[in-house]
Amino acid sequence: MLTIWGRLNSHNVKKVAWLAQEIGMPHVRHDVGGQFGMSDAYLALNPNALIPTIEDDGLVLWESNAILRYLAARYAAGTALWPDDAAARAVGDKWMDWQFGYAEAQRDCFINLVRRPPETRDLQAIAASAAASAAQMAIVERALQRSPWLSGDNFGLGDIPMGVYAYTWFTLAIDRPALPAVTAWYERLTQRPGYASQVMIPLT
Incomplete structure (x- = not known):
């Protein structure tokens, strides 16, 4: 299952959570950043101290638009979200x-x-x-x-x-x-x- 770290009042986290729902991908999201802070465990995943970060099938990835491209390419290839052309x-x-x-x-x-x-x-x-x-x-x-x-x-x-x-x-x-x-x-x-x-x- 896809894991998303980041608080939903972040523009960049919203992007990822929205796409996950668009492609019907089960996921769990953990509040991180802002009033929720960042644990040492989170900073080990994302040394930039920014959100979001995801983990999918062993891949840890940060940078919101890179995450969007990865999820679309892997789970929505050949659709309007990620056309073959x-x-x-x-x-x-x-x-x-x-x-x-x-x-x-x-x-x-x-x-x-x-x-x-x-x-x-x-x-x-x-x-x-x-x-x-x-x-x-x-x-x-x-x-x-x-x-x-x-x-x-x-x-x-x-x-x-x-x-x-x-x-x-x-x-x-x-x-x-x-x-x-x-x-x-x-x-x-x-x-x-x-x-x-x-x-x-x-x-x-």
Whole structure:
């Protein structure tokens, strides 16, 4: 059985837990990081002191997007999650790495509005972060005007990393420009059971 270490209020852990449900993979998840801390046993698995980490059939693996690629390649090969055609995979794959830039843009909004009490919030940082996030989401908007999913014609692995961050984008108390293609994509994501149960949880 797949074991996932990491608290579910982490964007990167959500990615892995969501994919596990998408592929119907039995798994157990242990809360690690944040208020749960990290034991010496965990740090022996992941010396970076980050989450998530998985163990699957003797393989210990960290880095969330590497985990996504591994699970899809092993358990969903030949499906829309991991197409046999390399070019088809690449369409979505680029968004997995692109997402890290978006995460940096959104970081100050998230930290200030979710993790800090109101009296310690940096309003200038929030405004700058919201503007940077909107500029990045405009790129996603243009992509989704051409195809219904970031992975192409079908939901795929490339939709998962930005799909997790889209929930935060639509949940944070910030001004958002009208992005109809992004909004329609997000609404389709919310209909997926794994997204509803593993991603759409209160921001903490």
